[in-house]
Amino acid sequence: MWIPRFTSLRIRITALLLGVQLVCVLFVVFLHPFLIPDTSYTDIADITTQDLIEDSLTTDASGALVIAPTPALRRYAATRPDLIYAIAGADGQIARGSNKYLSDLLKQIAPVRLEDSEGFDTRRPGKGPIYFDTLDTRFGKLCIAVTGESFGIADIPSFFELFKPLVLVYSPLMIGVFISLPLLIIWALRPLSLVKRAAASIDLHNIDHPLPTDGLPNELRPAVEAINAALARIAVGWQQQHFFMANAAHELRTPVAILQARIDQIRLDSESRTSLGRDVHRLRRLVDQLLIIARLDRQQTTSFTPLDIVDLLQGVVADCAPYVLRSRRSIDLQCSVPKCEFTGDRQALGSLLTNLIDNATKAEPEGGTIFVKLDAEPTHITITVSDHGAGIAEEDRQHVFEPFWRKDHHEPGTGLGLAAARDIVTLHGGSIQIDQTPGGGASFRVVLPVDPSISSK
Known part of the structure; x- marks a missing residue:
């Protein structure tokens, strides 16, 4: 006999209990004639x-x-x-x-x-x-x-007619049970709903938060406690990895700075100096990205300070301009307002903009122009960095923000820049998405919410 297999525990328990009760009621009802004297x-x-x-x-x-x-x-x-x-x-x-x-x-x-x-x-x-x-x-x-x-079957109407009082007694009881039993099971399994919501909110930033066990049935408590123990072990391992990455990146900053100073001191031809300078720049950016990611993993918002986003953009574009120009490209900054007050992590936002400009520089054809545009509204600001390269395919747009993801492993880079950019935007409560640049290319559009008490000027 085929028996439906429900994936919901609530439906399984309800169906089994109602089924057993229905069988018991039918058994009592059809056994009733044998229990009444002179009735068969x-x-x-x-x-x-x-x-x-x-x-x-x-x-x-x-x-x-x-x-x-x-x-x-x-x-x-x-x-x-x-x-x-x-x-x-x-x-x-x-x-x-x-x-x-x-x-x-x-x-x-x-x-x-x-x-x-x-x-x-x-x-x-x-x-x-x-x-x-x-x-x-x-x-x-x-x-x-x-x-x-x-x-026989034809006598069933007479059966119910003869035992109508019995049917009238059992019918309301059965209806009441059919209505109340699912509600009682939902109430009894309410702790599982709390566990489900808690589990859905777990990520690497709060993996050390255990699932609630209050009110759980004894049959389910060991399973949830085992999951909590596994989460605790993962949290310890993640914390050790996080500390290692943060310490390693911090320790690398000094050697990189010394390397840059020594390159500046030695006599090199222009081409060699440019090549070594570019490599050291990439190494310094990698170390900075690792430090930013390590700090973002701890969800630190204590470093938020008031800043002028226009001034920050101008500084980042000025810092990136030499690298962009050496790559035989140009960069153009367009701001809809002369000044825009914002509250955020200046270093993280600077890294975000640098990553987006660096990514656009790699994609922009030689002789082209990278456009950086700021639009300020009372409730949010929008920063768009556009290039005119080959663009990003629709199926790849969901992957480009994954750490270490590169479509072609022969491409230069670590795959950390856009992953860090996404985390920085998330830390500031914003969103980042990829659009197609008119005429071809990719446009990274960052939307950041503005504190209602701060307005664009």
Whole structure:
């Protein structure tokens, strides 16, 4: 037998409990005839037979009773070959269509039975019991004799009619259980919903926050505690990795600075000095990116200070201009306002803009221009860095912000710049997305919310 397998624990428990209860109720209901004295399933079949025979009663032209079996009675009798019946009036007159054996018995019994409405049964030699009863029909009070009936599907309506009080008692209870049981299970599993919401909020920045175990059933508590233990181990490992990266990056800053100073001191031709300077610049940027990422991993917002975003943009563009110009490109800064006050991490935002400009420089064809544009609104600022290169395919746009992701591993770079840019934007509560530059290329659009108390000037 096929049994549906629900993936929801709530639905599984509800379905199983309701199913078991329904089986129990049906069992009690259909066992009920055996628990009531002088009641059996054959008695229920007798009720059906009497109703069908009564519906088949009619009279002929002389007014005599006739049993003209209806289609329903014929179908019922066809599945019960031993079924026979007879009807007699108060005067002992037998209805035409009655069984002869039962008719002979009714001639003797009918006048007596009509004075007493209580039915009785007697045993037919070699056969089942014969049921005698009185019927109040449209033709008056009649006496009926029936034997050979047996309980079947057609008798189920008579079953519910006979036990209507029982059905009326159980039906509201079943409806109440069907409504209340799912609600009770939802209430009982409410701690699981809290665990689910807590688990959905976990990332690398709050991995040390355990899942709640208050109110959990004893069967589920060990599983959640095991998950908490696993999260604690991961948190320790992540913290060790984080400290190593931060310390390593910090220790590298001094050697890089010394290397830059020594390159400036030694005599080199212009091409060699430019090449070494570019390599040291890339190395210094990598160290700075690692430090920024290490700080962002701790979600440090204590370094937020008021700043002028226009002044920051001008400084970053001025710092990047020599590198851009040496790459035979140009850069153009456009600001919609002369000054824009903002609250944020100056060093992190500077790294964000440097990464975007560096990325655009690599994509911009020689002789082209990189556009950096600032649009200030009362509630947010938008910074767009556009190039006119090959652009970024739609299927790659969701990957470019992943750490160490590069479409072609032969391309220069570490794959950390855009990952750090995304984290910086997230730290400031903003968003970053990639659009297509008109005419071809990629435009990185950064939207940062502005403190309502600070307005653009």
